[in-house]
Amino acid sequence: MSQFPAEVRIVEVGPRDGLQNERSPIATADKIALIDRLSETGLRTVEATSFVSPKWVPQLADAAEVYAGIARRPGVAYPVLVPNEQGYERARAAGVEEIAVFTAASEAFARRNINASIDESLRRFAPVLERAAGDGVRVRGYVSTVLGCPYQGAVAVADVVRVARRLHALGCYEISLGDTIGVGTPIKAREMLRAVAGEVPMAALAVHFHDTYGQALANLLACLEEGVAVVDAAVAGTGGCPYARGASGNVATEDVVYMLHGLGVRTGVDLDALAGTGRWLAALLGRETGSRVGRATAPAPAPDPAEADAG
């Protein structure tokens, strides 16, 4: 296992992918505080919000307000999700310098989730990517359902490769390969990544795992052995695909960082500060943190006098 990258860049997706899929909305000021706290932990990429239509995702209707409110730290990128040219214009008006676009490897998922075929979604991105290139705006591309789809079941690796290659050809500097419903296991994850890396440089690839079946860190380990050096994760394990059964969301950033540091891989992230932010966010959301590290490192609760009496 000596072929691990020396350093991994974490793309923190909690404020967007995470909060978008949580039941309890949080206040705009709290979203801003979350992003600021995250950017102070040493994370270099914090996905801030999404300029989708507020009709579709009311949780993110405050996108421009959030983006305007964050204290932008030098060296930290704050990409935002953009679904189309109207979203791009709103994002640019808000001062956004990096965006992300989103499609799927599964035709069935694309049609249900973004109301377009995969090809239509790519055609929709083309003018956004052209304008972004002209404006000096960097674009990240997401491919979802790379290891399985809630509607069609299996997803062919060739379909993942095709979509990733097209996003790269359209100008995305990085393609994030997402196991949206968390069904993948390590050999399948590794083979998928290897196939994509045959067409798109590994340096332009990221992996994005959900922990629905508890497989995220094992899948990540297999992909790190393959050489991937960019990893998406969400603080406190927030989010989750609303179409997937089970309560589990994105792999928790804290758990990813713990593993990477244990492997001797640098992330630049202060794990204690990150875990504290995760517990703070979970409290805001009114639920327990989805990070095992966050739970294991929580300060011991004050002794309960009733229990102390009982010995």
Place this chain on the structure above:
Amino acid sequence: MSQFPAEVRIVEVGPRDGLQNERSPIATADKIALIDRLSETGLRTVEATSFVSPKWVPQLADAAEVYAGIARRPGVAYPVLVPNEQGYERARAAGVEEIAVFTAASEAFARRNINASIDESLRRFAPVLERAAGDGVRVRGYVSTVLGCPYQGAVAVADVVRVARRLHALGCYEISLGDTIGVGTPIKAREMLRAVAGEVPMAALAVHFHDTYGQALANLLACLEEGVAVVDAAVAGTGGCPYARGASGNVATEDVVYMLHGLGVRTGVDLDALAGTGRWLAALLGRETGSRVGRATAPAPAPDPAEADAG
């Protein structure tokens, strides 16, 4: 990753290691039902209980009753934990055919947890192992704190190797290497296993991970690549070391089986039946299952009429 074993034997430790460390006791009849349900899923080893002094572990005071009650299936082993000769005699009187003994790689943990130095614990086992050999009783050995100790912190790999070698020399047919507090990460887990396998045949080794920091499946993957083919796990992720902070217990058997099947490794276990048993047990314990697979595969709840009204 082609060097994975074709088949893995799961040692289900939920009824003993799991229930011993749960807050809510369950009834003797439920313990028996749990063991019977588990043995019907295809598991070949189900650790049934512990013949420790009821003064020390009152949750397990019904050991003889449990052992007498289970419907023993041909081909399934039901080992029980035995701390000393008195325990061995009680176990034998109950008809037990396989036992397990328990010590630690950390001197500080041994003194606090079993009230003996490591050497004293091994001396205590010697007559038990002698009698077991004479009686045709197989003995499994546990080594705890192989990747860290809550009292002394780091544990030297050489200490793990020494204890494992001695248990093997004393006659244990299998040595289970336990990351009791779940702090390990994959490279450390793999290096520890590799060092032990330099002195004890890999075929006589098992790994035992706790999911306190979410690392269990990643550690397991690294150890499977190294060739280990016996894995301890607890249905519903029950248990956990009471000395470790954080609520997480043993790695959930369901999540282990899901990964193994995804890797093409045979276990002989019916995952649906196992996940159902885990949810049944969690309901008995009055808490959510600790298995992600158990949650993800739970039957959808009946629609809530109040929510249906809200659209």
